[in-house]
Amino acid sequence: MISVCETPFDPSEHISAFDKNADAAGAVVSFLGKVRGKAGADDVKGLHLEHYPGATEKSIQEIEDAARRRWAIDDILIIHRVGRLKPGEPIVLVCVSAAHRRDAFEAADFLMDFLKTKAMFWKKEIRNDSEDWIEPRQDDYKDAERWQWEE
Amino acid sequence: MISVCETPFDPSEHISAFDKNADAAGAVVSFLGKVRGKAGADDVKGLHLEHYPGATEKSIQEIEDAARRRWAIDDILIIHRVGRLKPGEPIVLVCVSAAHRRDAFEAADFLMDFLKTKAMFWKKEIRNDSEDWIEPRQDDYKDAERWQWEE
Amino acid sequence: MAQLLFFGKLGDLAGGRAREISLPGSKMTVAQLIATIDEEDTTLGSALRDASVRVFVNEKICPTDKVVADSDEIAFLPPVSGG
Amino acid sequence: MAQLLFFGKLGDLAGGRAREISLPGSKMTVAQLIATIDEEDTTLGSALRDASVRVFVNEKICPTDKVVADSDEIAFLPPVSGG
Numbered sequence: 001m002i003s004v005c006e007t008p009f010d011p012s013e014h015i016s017a018f019d020k021n022a023d024a025a026g027a028v029v030s031f032l033g034k035v036r037g038k039a040g041a042d043d044v045k046g047l048h049l050e051h052y053p054g055a056t057e058k059s060i061q062e063i064e065d066a067a068r069r070r071w072a073i074d075d076i077l078i079i080h081r082v083g084r085l086k087p088g089e090p091i092v093l094v095c096v097s098a099a100h101r102r103d104a105f106e107a108a109d110f111l112m113d114f115l116k117t118k119a120m121f122w123k124k125e126i127r128n129d130s131e132d133w134i135e136p137r138q139d140d141y142k143d144a145e146r147w148q149w150e151e
Numbered sequence: 152m153i154s155v156c157e158t159p160f161d162p163s164e165h166i167s168a169f170d171k172n173a174d175a176a177g178a179v180v181s182f183l184g185k186v187r188g189k190a191g192a193d194d195v196k197g198l199h200l201e202h203y204p205g206a207t208e209k210s211i212q213e214i215e216d217a218a219r220r221r222w223a224i225d226d227i228l229i230i231h232r233v234g235r236l237k238p239g240e241p242i243v244l245v246c247v248s249a250a251h252r253r254d255a256f257e258a259a260d261f262l263m264d265f266l267k268t269k270a271m272f273w274k275k276e277i278r279n280d281s282e283d284w285i286e287p288r289q290d291d292y293k294d295a296e297r298w299q300w301e302e
Numbered sequence: 303m304a305q306l307l308f309f310g311k312l313g314d315l316a317g318g319r320a321r322e323i324s325l326p327g328s329k330m331t332v333a334q335l336i337a338t339i340d341e342e343d344t345t346l347g348s349a350l351r352d353a354s355v356r357v358f359v360n361e362k363i364c365p366t367d368k369v370v371a372d373s374d375e376i377a378f379l380p381p382v383s384g385g
Numbered sequence: 386m387a388q389l390l391f392f393g394k395l396g397d398l399a400g401g402r403a404r405e406i407s408l409p410g411s412k413m414t415v416a417q418l419i420a421t422i423d424e425e426d427t428t429l430g431s432a433l434r435d436a437s438v439r440v441f442v443n444e445k446i447c448p449t450d451k452v453v454a455d456s457d458e459i460a461f462l463p464p465v466s467g468g
Contacts, residue, residue, distance in 0.1 A: 012167030019162060019183060023239055028183040029259075032170060033252065033385050036177040049384075050309055050319075052377060055361045080384060088174055092385050101184065101468075102294065105260050108180075112252055112385060121384030122310030133311040135381045143253065184468050200467075201392055201402075203460060206444045231467060243468045252385075263468060272467030273393030284394040286464045 002060045003079045004051055011079075011093045018077050022097035025074045029104040030095045031112055037087035047091070048124040048131075049082040056120040063114040066149065067096075070110070071103040078111065080121065113144040153211045154230045155202055162230075162244045169228050173248035176225045178255040181246045182263055188238035199275040199282075200233040200242070207271040214265040217300065218247075221261070222254040229262065231272065264295040304370060307377040312355070315346045325372040332357050332376065333366040354381050387453060390460040395438070398429045408455040415440050415459065416449040437464050 011032050022028050035047050064076050077095040085091060094111050098104040115121075116136055123134045162183050173179050186198050215227050228246040236242060245262045249255040266272075267287055274285045304325045308316040323335075330338075340347025349355070357364050358377040370376055387408045391399040406418075413421075423430025432438070440447050441460040453459055 011170060012163050015166055015181070016163030022185075024188065026185055026187040028185070030166070030181045030183075031252065031256070032179040032181075034173070034177055034179070036250065037175065050313070052307070052309060052358075052361075052379070055358060055377070058361065099187065101182065101263055102290075105182070105256070105263075109256050112256075116383070116385040118382065119384040120309075120379065120382055122380065123383045124310075133314075133380070134383045136383050139253075201396070203390070203392060203441075203444075203462070206441060206460070209444065267466070267468040269465065270467040271392075271462065271465055273463065274466045275393075284397075284463070285466045287466050 001077050002057055002064065004053075004056055004060075004082055005079060006081075006083045008085075008089055009079055009081065009093070011090050014077060014079060014093055015095060018075070018095040018097070022075060024099075025097035025104075026099050027101035027104040028095060028097045029101070029108040030093065031108050032090055033092040033112075035085050035087045035089050035091060042127050044087060044125055044127055046087065046126045047085045048126060049085060049091070050122040050124075051080075051082045052120045059118065059120045060115070063111060063118060066114070067107045067110050070147075071098065071107045072100070073098050073103060073107055076107070076111070078115070080115070080119070082121070110147050113140070113147065114149075116140045117144045118149075152228050153208055153215065155204075155207055155211075155233055156230060157232075157234045159236075159240055160230055160232065160244070162241050165228060165230060165244055166246060169226070169246040169248070173226060175250075176248035176255075177250050178252040179246060179248045180252075180255040180259040181244065182259050183241055184243040184263075186236050186238045186240050186242060193278050195238060195276055195278055197238065197277045198236045198242070199277060200236060201273040201275075202231075202233045203271045210269065210271045211266070214262060214269060217265070218258045218261050221298075222249065222258045223251070224249050224254060224258055227258070227262070229266070231266065231270070233272070261298050264291070264298065265300075267291045268295045269300075304372050305375045307375065309378065310380040310383075312346070312349055312378050312380055315349050316343075325370060325374075328372070329369055331367050331369050332359070332364065335370060335376065336366070349380075350378055352380075355379065387455050388458045390458065392461065393463045393466075395429070395432055395461050395463055398432050399426075408453060408457075411455070412452055414450050414452050415442070415447065418453060418459065419449070432463075433461050435463075438462065 074097040079093040225248040230244040303322040306321040313319045356379045386405040389404040396402045439462045
């Protein structure tokens, strides 16, 4: 399931429901990304996240499809926040269930790399005295290049 | 925190508490391993897991320490079941929080590889007409060899 | 009316996420549309021409020689940054 | 009394996880202890001698020439399999 939501979500509720459905799976990997209150030395007051309704969901679906072609996966959950986020709030939750742990780990890792660099979101960091649109770091692109993306 | 428990545990409760404590972390990765109802073509009625009280916890602590030496980690939670387990029941839960997702992913992956091959547990698979003590598969050893273990 | 969408920093430059523009019976390409915008607002125009910006017409990625019509939704996407 | 502990398949072979043995004033090594067990139970004895079995004395891994005393806890560990 893919969900882009405008309001805060409780990751543990979703993880719990996902686990309960993953009856036959031997392995469930979840990744939770949260807003950090620091960016380098600066305090971050929050993030503003934009998306392109419809097209964003489609871009996430393509990433999920690519993961499913590549690994033996039972189920995938992707939740991504948009709007104004405060430090500590969840930005993204990815859950993957599979028979074997290597598939679940690698797929979750892959999904996150492409949610960072390919999914249609735009992120502004709001500090006390400035606001900046963030682009993926070189490390994010390098992480994503570890995988051969197949259309 | 490290816990070896004799009775079923609710992973989502522990993940939820772990998330709430991981206030400054940007990334939380969790791995949940569950008893599968199938092993090849055979139905599995359950598992029996043994440990060496005291020594087992020490062996897990060594694995956690090795992960902390290697990655920039905020917090680690490891819960491992022992006793008689039914299909669908959680065996192991690993949670790692860190500032950055790569650290959290790799540390969780590392912890699981060594919980499989180095922590002091012994696992018997109980089928309808047979019982077998399980040893790590070649793949498990290969996974663990990806990391240079430093004492 | 054609719908123009500006995401991320482009929305800030455009002074809004969405803008309508009349393209009645035109045979304008995306590149020509950007040139028209550039006449009024050079900062936005050159930002739209940046190599990192992708153009989506009706939610499909398009080259800038794509001809756009009055019913189209034309979106300008700077580099994404999710997660 | 020294405490012997057998884990995993070794416990099944020994017919129990734990066993007490009297080693009063002995200068027995682990290897000699295994030989004593082997006299009564060849199957268990040879299983304990398997290269994959590690011996822990008082929760510390030890070579089989380690001398054990009456107060020691001697554990025999076949290959582990957690997770």
